[in-house]
Amino acid sequence: MGSFTIEFQGYWREKKKGGIPAKAGIYCVYTCIYSGKKQTCSPQKLVYIGASENVKECLRDHAKQEDWESHIDTGEELCFSFAPMDVEMLERCAAALIVRHKPPENTEYTGSSPFESATFTLSGSAGFLSKSFTV
Numbered sequence: 441m442g443s444f445t446i447e448f449q450g451y452w453r454e455k456k457k458g459g460i461p462a463k464a465g466i467y468c469v470y471t472c473i474y475s476g477k478k479q480t481c482s483p484q485k486l487v488y489i490g491a492s493e494n495v496k497e498c499l500r501d502h503a504k505q506e507d508w509e510s511h512i513d514t515g516e517e518l519c520f521s522f523a524p525m526d527v528e529m530l531e532r533c534a535a536a537l538i539v540r541h542k543p544p545e546n547t548e549y550t551g552s553s554p555f556e557s558a559t560f561t562l563s564g565s566a567g568f569l570s571k572s573f574t575v
Contacts, residue, residue: 441557441574444533446523448564451481454518462496465524466534469508469545470567472519481519483567487511488545491534493527507545521565536560536575541568 452460453474460467469488472481487508492498499520502508508518525533536558538549559574 441559443559443561444529444536445561445563446525446533446537446566448521448523448562448566448569451483451519451521451565451567453481454520457499457520458496460496460499460520460522461524462494463524464493464527464530465495465522466491466530466537467495467499467523468521468566468569469543470519470521471511471513471516473516474519483519484513484516485511486541486543486568487518488543489534489537489541491525491530493530495522504545511544521567523564532558533560536573537569539575540570540573 467490470483471485472483474481532555535549535553535555538546539553553575561572562569
């Protein structure tokens with residue numbers, strides 16, 4: 441059984457998502473409340489988990505954008521977190537996160553993971569995600 445450490449960086453608001461690195465990684469889509477005074481995003485709900493070889497490019501014009509926006513309540517907007525990762529590990533780690541957390545807009549990996557069991561440890565900007573779990 442393997443183990444993986446995933447460190448999520450930042451929360452990028454919808455209008456600032458161009459600042460997300462153009463790197464391979466996993467991303468989470470949240471609804472959030474932005475405080476201009478504190479310059480902080482407070483995630484309210486996990487909506488989707490995805491993976492891409494270039495997260496910045498992937499989020500530029502994502503096919504599920506309207507689906508994600510359907511979860512926004514009054515005073516909220518979308519925000520994103522990003523965890524850099526080697527391309528070889530993307531699908532396995534994303535599948536485990538989806539199986540464990542079951543975001544409403546994910547349709548793949550809603551039952552079980554097709555990969556060997558592994559332990560995952562998360563850190564950083566990982567709102568609504570379990571910090572340690574095995575799938």
